[in-house]
Amino acid sequence: MVINSDNNDICQWLIHVKLSRIVIMVLAILILTPLITHFYLSKVERGADLIEHNVYSHKNLPEDINAIKLADLKIGLAELLKIRGSVLSELRDIEQKRQQYKIEMQGYSKDIEELRQELSHQQSNLNRLKISIEQAQVAQKEALQQNTPELILPKSLTADALPLVFPPLPRNLSWRCRMFSCFDHSRCSLTSGFPVYLYDPDKYPVMHTGWDVDGFLKTTLKQTLGYNSHLTGNPKKACIYLVLVGEALKNSGNNEDEHIYALDGEALKRLPYWGGDGRNHVLLNLARRDLMTSSGDIFSSIDTGMCK
Structure with a gap:
């Protein structure tokens, strides 16, 4: 089943x-x-x-x-x-x-x-x-x-006063002046550095009326001496004093007498540091145009005292 x-x-x-x-x-x-x-x-x-x-x-x-x-x-x-x-x-x-x-x-x-x-x-x-x-x-x-001396350069020795005022020298004696006899060496010591003072031509003119120093010469001289270490602005320390007197030029329109000399001797004596006889002063005549011998000596008839 x-x-x-x-x-x-x-x-x-x-x-x-x-x-x-x-x-x-x-x-x-x-x-x-x-x-x-x-x-x-x-x-x-x-x-x-x-x-x-x-x-x-x-x-x-x-x-x-x-x-x-x-x-x-x-x-x-x-x-x-x-x-x-x-x-x-x-x-x-x-x-x-x-x-x-x-x-x-x-x-x-x-x-x-x-x-x-x-x-x-x-x-x-x-x-x-x-x-x-x-x-x-x-x-x-x-x-x-040890006791060894100290060796150093000498100190600068310069004058500390303005030049003394002396009576003017007679003209016949001023012509005999020489550097050894009419120059004040006490202002120029060996260690002074030979300081030089320049009269400003514009501030202290020494020309007659109608005359003036060549502007180019004035500018050039001031610039040149300005770079020189001997130039001083202190007249008390100066050894020599420079006065620029030429080349002198007539101003335009000047009809004065041709025989009048450009340099004024009385203006020289009125310079503040002239000292009466102009010792230690140097007059600079830097002629550029009139170089002829016929122009003569501009100082021949001027009393410059001891100044040369």
């Missing part, structure tokens, strides 16, 4: 299964069955071949192994001999290099020792020089500490 019921279930299942599914199942069974069969048959053949090979290989094994071992041993021995020769050659080269390096090291050690000795010798010389320098410095200090 149970079997009948199972058969009935299978039949019912087959009835309900679609035809396409049945076809797929049949195809799968047909494909898988030959594959499985082929796999197992191949495995059996490989096992048989291996058994046969093992049988035959064991029969020929001793002779093949002995022949192969003898040839391999000869080849290996030859290679070992070559390697041994190469190693021995390299060892000989290394030994030669070692000996050469050893000789070089000995030479370097000798040079280093000589350099050390030279360094010690030079260090000793340096120490002796240091000691000599220190002794010289001590001797110098001792010499400076």
Whole structure:
């Protein structure tokens, strides 16, 4: 009864299964069955071949192994001999290099020792020089500490007052004046630096009316002396006094007497530092145009006192 019921279930299942599914199942069974069969048959053949090979290989094994071992041993021995020769050659080269390096090291050690000795010798010389320098410095200090005079340049010694006023010299005596007899050397000491004072031509004119000193000369002289270290603006310190008196030019439109001289002697005497007789004064006539000898001496008829 149970079997009948199972058969009935299978039949019912087959009835309900679609035809396409049945076809797929049949195809799968047909494909898988030959594959499985082929796999197992191949495995059996490989096992048989291996058994046969093992049988035959064991029969020929001793002779093949002995022949192969003898040839391999000869080849290996030859290679070992070559390697041994190469190693021995390299060892000989290394030994030669070692000996050469050893000789070089000995030479370097000798040079280093000589350099050390030279360094010690030079260090000793340096120490002796240091000691000599220190002794010289001590001797110098001792010499400076002794009663040695201090040698320095002398201080500048200049006059500190304006020139004294002296009575004017008679004309016949003024012509006999010379530097050694009518010059006040007390204002020009050796350490004074020879200071020079310049009368400003515009502030202290010494020309007659209608005459004037060339403007170019005035400007040039003031600029030139302005760069000179001897020029001073303090008349108390001056050694000499400069008065610019020419070249004198007539002013335009001046119709006065041609015989009137350009230089005014009375204006000279009115200079603030003339001192009565004009000592230490220098009159500058820097002619640029009228250089003819016929022009004469502009100071010939002027009383300039001791001034030259």
